[in-house]
Amino acid sequence: MDIHRSRFVPYPPSAINALAFSHTQPSQGGNDPASLRLAVGRANGNIEIWNPAEGAWLQERVFTGGKDRSVEGLTWIQEPSETNEQGKTVPGKLRLFSIGYSSTVTEWDLATGLPARHSDGNHSEVWCIAAQPLTQNTKRQSGNSGLNERQDLVAGCADGTLVLLSTEDNDLRFTKFLSRSTTKRARVLSVTYKDRNTLLAGFADSTIRVYNTRNGQVVRTISLGSGPPGGPKEILVWKIKCLANGDFVSGDSTGDIRIYEGRNYSQLQRISGHEADILDLAVSQDGTTIFSGGMDRRTCIYTSKKTKGNRAEDWRKVEHKRFHEHDVKALASYEGRKLNVVVSGGIDTQPIVFPLRRFGLEHSRSLSCLPHEPPLASAIEARLMVSWWNCELRLWHVKDQEEGAEKPKVVARVALQGDENITSVSITHDGNLLAVSTASEVKLFQIIRRNPATGPAFRIRKLTMPTSFGGRLVRLTANGKWLAIVTCDNSVHLVRIIRSDDASERPRVVPRSLYLRRISRESRHPDNQHNQLGLYDRSITHADFAADGTTFATADLAGYIDTWLIEGHEDLTAPEVDVAEASSSSESGDESDEDDESSQERVTLLGQRWIRNPSGHLLPRLDSIPLLLAFQPVPEDSLRREPNGNPAVHPTRGNPHPHSHDLPDTEQHLLVVSAQHHLHHFEVLAGRLSDWSRRNPPSSYPARYRQLDGAAKGCLWDISENKQRLWLYGEKWLFMFDLSRDLALSQPTEPSEKANDGQNGTSILKKRKRELGSSGAGGLATQKDLPVTKMRKFDIGKIDESSSSSWIDLNNARRGDESDEEVEDTNNVLASLRRSAADMNAPHADDSIINGDVAREDDTVSGEEENRRPEPWWHTFKYRPILGIVPISVESQPLEVILVERPTWDLDLPPRFVGSHEKEVA
Numbered sequence: 001m002d003i004h005r006s007r008f009v010p011y012p013p014s015a016i017n018a019l020a021f022s023h024t025q026p027s028q029g030g031n032d033p034a035s036l037r038l039a040v041g042r043a044n045g046n047i048e049i050w051n052p053a054e055g056a057w058l059q060e061r062v063f064t065g066g067k068d069r070s071v072e073g074l075t076w077i078q079e080p081s082e083t084n085e086q087g088k089t090v091p092g093k094l095r096l097f098s099i100g101y102s103s104t105v106t107e108w109d110l111a112t113g114l115p116a117r118h119s120d121g122n123h124s125e126v127w128c129i130a131a132q133p134l135t136q137n138t139k140r141q142s143g144n145s146g147l148n149e150r151q152d153l154v155a156g157c158a159d160g161t162l163v164l165l166s167t168e169d170n171d172l173r174f175t176k177f178l179s180r181s182t183t184k185r186a187r188v189l190s191v192t193y194k195d196r197n198t199l200l201a202g203f204a205d206s207t208i209r210v211y212n213t214r215n216g217q218v219v220r221t222i223s224l225g226s227g228p229p230g231g232p233k234e235i236l237v238w239k240i241k242c243l244a245n246g247d248f249v250s251g252d253s254t255g256d257i258r259i260y261e262g263r264n265y266s267q268l269q270r271i272s273g274h275e276a277d278i279l280d281l282a283v284s285q286d287g288t289t290i291f292s293g294g295m296d297r298r299t300c301i302y303t304s305k306k307t308k309g310n311r312a313e314d315w316r317k318v319e320h321k322r323f324h325e326h327d328v329k330a331l332a333s334y335e336g337r338k339l340n341v342v343v344s345g346g347i348d349t350q351p352i353v354f355p356l357r358r359f360g361l362e363h364s365r366s367l368s369c370l371p372h373e374p375p376l377a378s379a380i381e382a383r384l385m386v387s388w389w390n391c392e393l394r395l396w397h398v399k400d401q402e403e404g405a406e407k408p409k410v411v412a413r414v415a416l417q418g419d420e421n422i423t424s425v426s427i428t429h430d431g432n433l434l435a436v437s438t439a440s441e442v443k444l445f446q447i448i449r450r451n452p453a454t455g456p457a458f459r460i461r462k463l464t465m466p467t468s469f470g471g472r473l474v475r476l477t478a479n480g481k482w483l484a485i486v487t488c489d490n491s492v493h494l495v496r497i498i499r500s501d502d503a504s505e506r507p508r509v510v511p512r513s514l515y516l517r518r519i520s521r522e523s524r525h526p527d528n529q530h531n532q533l534g535l536y537d538r539s540i541t542h543a544d545f546a547a548d549g550t551t552f553a554t555a556d557l558a559g560y561i562d563t564w565l566i567e568g569h570e571d572l573t574a575p576e577v578d579v580a581e582a583s584s585s586s587e588s589g590d591e592s593d594e595d596d597e598s599s600q601e602r603v604t605l606l607g608q609r610w611i612r613n614p615s616g617h618l619l620p621r622l623d624s625i626p627l628l629l630a631f632q633p634v635p636e637d638s639l640r641r642e643p644n645g646n647p648a649v650h651p652t653r654g655n656p657h658p659h660s661h662d663l664p665d666t667e668q669h670l671l672v673v674s675a676q677h678h679l680h681h682f683e684v685l686a687g688r689l690s691d692w693s694r695r696n697p698p699s700s701y702p703a704r705y706r707q708l709d710g711a712a713k714g715c716l717w718d719i720s721e722n723k724q725r726l727w728l729y730g731e732k733w734l735f736m737f738d739l740s741r742d743l744a745l746s747q748p749t750e751p752s753e754k755a756n757d758g759q760n761g762t763s764i765l766k767k768r769k770r771e772l773g774s775s776g777a778g779g780l781a782t783q784k785d786l787p788v789t790k791m792r793k794f795d796i797g798k799i800d801e802s803s804s805s806s807w808i809d810l811n812n813a814r815r816g817d818e819s820d821e822e823v824e825d826t827n828n829v830l831a832s833l834r835r836s837a838a839d840m841n842a843p844h845a846d847d848s849i850i851n852g853d854v855a856r857e858d859d860t861v862s863g864e865e866e867n868r869r870p871e872p873w874w875h876t877f878k879y880r881p882i883l884g885i886v887p888i889s890v891e892s893q894p895l896e897v898i899l900v901e902r903p904t905w906d907l908d909l910p911p912r913f914v915g916s917h918e919k920e921v922a
Contacts, residue, residue, distance in 0.1 A: 001718065001727065002896045004398065004888070008408065009376070009387045009900045011883055013369040013907065014044035016345030019332035020074035022094050024133075025285060032336040035532040038343060039096055040351060041071030041330075044390055045421065047098065047108065050351075050367070051625065052339055055776040057353065057365070058625055058675055058711055059372040060557055061539060063113040064439055066419035067391055073099040075131045077167060078532070080149035094532050095167065097153060099126040105155055105165060107172050111535035112488040113472070114439060119172045124159040124181075130191040130199075154178065154213070156188025156201060164213065178216045179209075190239045192248075194262065200248060202237025208250060210265060220265045228254060239280050244287030251278030251292055257302065259315055273300040273317050275915045282331040282342050284356060290315070291342050291356075293328030295913045299344055301359055323352040323364055325904070326912045339776040347909060355775035363778030368731045370902060372627075374714050374884025375425075378898070382431030382449070383888055384411075385898055391416045393425065393436060395447070395458065398888050398898060408898075411458045416443070424473045428480035429890070432503055434460070435483055437471035442485055444497075448504055466511040467495065473540065477549035480507070481570075484552055486540045492516040492554060492562075496576075496605040512577040514603055514610055518554075518562045519617060542629035542672075550664040551684055552610070555629045555672060559622030563613040563670070563684050568660035571607030571646050578604040580659075604659055607646045615687030624675035627712045632669040632681075632726075633719050673712045673728065677705065679737070692739050700743040702873050708733055716887060718895040727895075732880040741872035745832060 018041035027033045032052075037060075040048040045065015051058045065071070079092030096108045103125055109116040132151045152175070153165040159181035166175045178199065186205035194200055198219070199211040208222040224235045236253040243249065246262030255274035260267050276295035283290050290302040298320045305314035326347035333342045333356055340356040354364035377386045385396040385408070395412035416422065420438035427434050427447075434445040444463040450456070473486040483495040496510040521538075531537060537558040545552050553563045580602045603609060646660040669690055672680040679701075681693035698706075710730035718725040724739040737743075879899055889896040 004898045013349035014042040015347045018074040019330040021334045022076045026336040039074045041074045045069030064421040070100045073129045077131045077151040123157045123161045126155045128156040156191045158187045159185045202240045206235040241281045253277040280331040282333040285335040295327045297322045353777045355777045365778040376884035378886035379431030380890040381429045384431040388422045426474045426476040429478040433480040435474040437474040440470045442471045477545045546631045546668045547633045551668045555626040561619045563616040568608045574607040618687030622674045627673045696743045736874040738872040
C-alpha cells in the first residue's frame with residue numbers, strides 16, 4: 001500500500017467545557033447499569049455520548065451543535081420508576097439537559113440527537129445548573145411517589161438569580177425564583193443540592209449561600225473573606241460539592257479547597273492545592289476522597305486521615321499529577337462495582353480517564369479527541385478528497401507521481417449558510433456530485449472541472465433538492481444515481497438523481513423520494529420499549545452502498561443490521577414516478593411493519609424500486625455495538641450485465657403499473673466490525689456468514705489484534721486477482737487481514753503448559769486481563785512506579801538467623817485472577833472441520849488421494865513453502881493519531897491512500913498558566 005502521510009488537513013478539535021455521567025451510583029442489585037453513559041460538552045456546541053463498556057470507552061453518538069454555540073454545563077435526571085402490567089418495576093427514562101452562554105436550558109432527545117424542548121425565562125445568562133438528587137427512600141409513599149422521586153432543576157444566572165425548573169409530566173417549565181438579583185449583581189458560578197430541599201450556591205462576591213428550596217429563604221451566608229494581597233479582592237467560588245456525611249467542599253479562585261461542616265456551616269479546614277483557580281471538583285461515594293482540577297494543569301487528590309464517627313477529619317493533599325497540557329475545566333466521577341473512574345477534560349480537547357479507588361496503582365487512559373466517524377471522503381477516479389468540520393468544507397486535489405510530488409492543495413472551499421454544523425458528507429467516485437447534510441437540511445452540489453487557463457480549475461454549483469428534512473447520514477452510490485438519507489429520527493429515504501454523460505450538464509433530482517422500512521424488532525425484544533435510554537439504541541450509526549449500487553445496508557447501536565435490494569432495471573423511457581397501491585400480500589417478501597400512509601403504496605422510479613432483502617432477517621444481531629460497516633468491492637467481470645430497460649414489462653388493463661421483479665444475483669459481502677473487534681463477514685443475499693468468517697472464528701485472530709484497546713474507525717479494501725486484503729485502522733494502529741488465506745488456529749495445550757505458553761491464545765487473553773486494571777481506566781502500574789506497598793514485621797526480642805517472617809501486602813490489591821474463564825475450543829474444532837471440507841472440495845483433492853506418494857511429497861514441499869510465506873496479517877503503530885484514511889486512486893497498484901494525522905502538539909491552543917517554578921518554552 002502506497003501511503004501519502006499528511007498533516008496538512010485541518011481539523012480543529014474543540015475544548016471540553018462540561019462532563020456528566022448519567023448515573024451517580026450503581027443500580028439496586030449493585031451492578032453497573034447497562035445504560036450508563038458519559039456526556040461530553042464541547043465549545044463548538046457538540047455533545048458526545050460515550051459508552052464506558054466495561055473499560056472499552058466507545059464514542060456512540062455526537063449531537064452536533066452550531067455556529068456561536070457552546071455547551072457550558074450538562075446534567076442528567078431520571079424519571080420516576082413505573083410498574084408494568086406484569087407487576088415488575090421498570091426504571092424511569094434518562095433525560096439530558098445543557099446550558100451555554102444564553103438564558104436557555106435545553107433538553108436533548110436522545111433518540112434523534114436534536115433539542116427536544118427549551119426553557120426561557122426573564123433572567124440573564126445561565127452559568128451553572130444542577131439536578132435535584134434522587135430520593136433515598138426505597139419504599140414509595142402512597143399517593144406521593146411521583147413527587148418524591150421527581151428530579152427538578154435549578155439554574156444559576158449571571159445577575160445572581162436562582163431559577164427552579166420543573167421536569168414534571170416529561171416537560172421543562174419555569175416554577176419560581178429562589179433568589180432575585182441583588183444590587184451587586186454577583187454571578188452564580190456553581191450550584192449543588194445538599195439534600196432534596198437544601199441548595200448550596202457559590203457566588204462571585206466571595207460568598208456561599210444556603211437556600212431552602214421549599215420557601216426560597218436564605219438559611220446561611222458563608223463569607224470566604226478577601227482575596228490574597230496583590231490580587232482581586234473578590235474570591236470566585238467556582239465549584240461546590242457535597243460529601244456523603246453532609247459536609248461540603250468548595251474550590252475557588254485562590255487555588256484553595258475549603259471543607260465545611262454540614263450542620264452549622266462552619267469551615268473545618270483549608271488546603272492550598274493549586275497555584276491558580278480550581279475550576280471543578282469530584283468526590284468519592286463514601287466522602288473520603290476529593291479530586292480537584294484547575295488552571296495550573298494539575299489534578300490533585302485529597303484524602304481524610306481518619307474518621308471520627310461518621311465524619312471525616314484531617315484532610316490532606318496526597319499528590320498531584322498533570323494529565324493535561326492546559327486548563328482542567330471539568331471533572332466527572334462514577335463509582336460502581338467494576339467501573340470506578342474519574343474523567344477530566346479541558347482546553348487541550350482530550351478526555352482523560354484515571355482510577356478513583358486505585359489512584360496511583362493504575363495508569364490513566366486518554367480518550368480520543370477526534371471523532372469516531374472520520375470527517376474525510378474521496379473521489380478515487382478524480383483524485384479528490386473532501387474534509388469538513390463545523391460549518392466548513394474543503395476540497396483537495398492530489399496529483400499522482402507522474403505529475404510530480406507536489407503538495408496537495410485546496411481547490412475549493414464551501415461555507416454552509418445557516419448555524420447548523422455538518423453531520424455527514426458523501427462524494428461520487430468521479431467527483432461530480434457532492435452531498436452534505438446538517439440537522440436541518442440536505443444539500444447537493446455539482447463539482448465541475450474546467451480549464452485552468454480560463455479561471456479556477458473547479459467550480460461548485462448548488463442543485464435543487466426536493467426534500468425538506470435534515471439528515472444524520474448521507475451516502476451516494478459510486479455512479480451517483482442514488483442518494484440515501486438517514487434522517488435524525490432514524491428513517492431511511494432514497495433519492496433518485498438523473499445524470500447525463502456530459503459532466504457539465506446540470507443533474508436533476510426526481511421530486512419523489514423512497515421510504516425504506518426497517519424490520520420491527522420491538523415485538524421480539526419487548527424490554528427495549530422500556531429501556532432507560534428510550535429509542536436511543538435503535539439509532540442508525542452506519543450506512544453504506546454496495547459498489548454496484550444494488551444493495552444498501554444500515555446498522556444501529558443495538559447491533560441490528562437492515563439490508564435492502566434494488567428490484568428491476570433502469571428504464572429511462574418509463575415514468576419517473578409511478579405510484580401504485582400495495583396489494584394485501586406484499587410482493588418479494590416486503591411485508592409492512594408500520595401502519596402509515598407510505599406503507600399503503602408502492603413507488604417505482606424509472607422502472608426500479610427498493611425492497612427489503614428477503615434474507616435480511618437471517619442476519620444475526622451483533623454481540624456488541626457496531627464500529628464500522630462496509631461492503632467488499634466486487635470485480636467488474638463478476639457483475640451481471642443489465643439489459644436495456646425492463647423487457648417483457650407492458651401495462652395491461654389488469655395491471656396498469658407493471659414492474660420487473662428481477663433481483664441482483666451477484667453476491668455482496670458485507671463487513672461489520674463490532675466493539676469486541678470481531679470481524680463479521682456476511683453474505684447479504686444468502687443471509688449468513690461467509691466461508692472465511694466461518695473458518696476463522698475470533699479465537700483464531702492474532703494476539704496483537706486481540707490486545708488492541710482502541711476502537712476501529714474505518715477500513716480499506718485492496719482487491720485484485722491474487723489478493724483480498726482488508727485494512728482496518730484505529731486512532732493509533734493499522735492492521736491488515738488477507739481474506740484469501742485462513743488464520744492460524746490456536747492449538748489447545750495442557751493446563752501446565754498454558755501458563756508458560758506465550759503464543760497460546762488463551763494464555764494471552766488471561767495475561768491481558770491481568771495487565772488491565774479493574775477500575776475501567778488504564779492498566780496496572782509497574783512495581784517501579786508504585787510507592788511502598790509491602791512491609792515485614794519482626795519481633796525485636798527474637799531476631800536471629802533462624803527467625804522467619806513473611807511479607808504483608810498493605811494494599812491487599814488483587815492481582816491476576818487465575819480462575820478466569822478460558823476460551824473454549826469449540827469454535828476451533830468447527831473451524832477445522834470447515835477447512836477440511838473446503839480442502840476436500842478443492843480441485844486438486846482427488847489427485848492427492850489417488851497417488852499417495854505424490855501427495856506426501858507435495859505435502860512436504862507445501863509445508864516448507866507455507867513456513868516461508870508471510871503471515872496472513874500485518875500491523876503497525878507508526879501512525880498516530882489517525883484522523884482518517886481514504887483511497888485516492890483506483891488504478892494504481894499497490895493501493896494508494898491518504899493517511900491524515902492530527903497530533904495533539906499541533907493544536908492551536910490559547911496561552912496557558914505558567915507557575916512560579918516553571919519556565920515557558922517559546
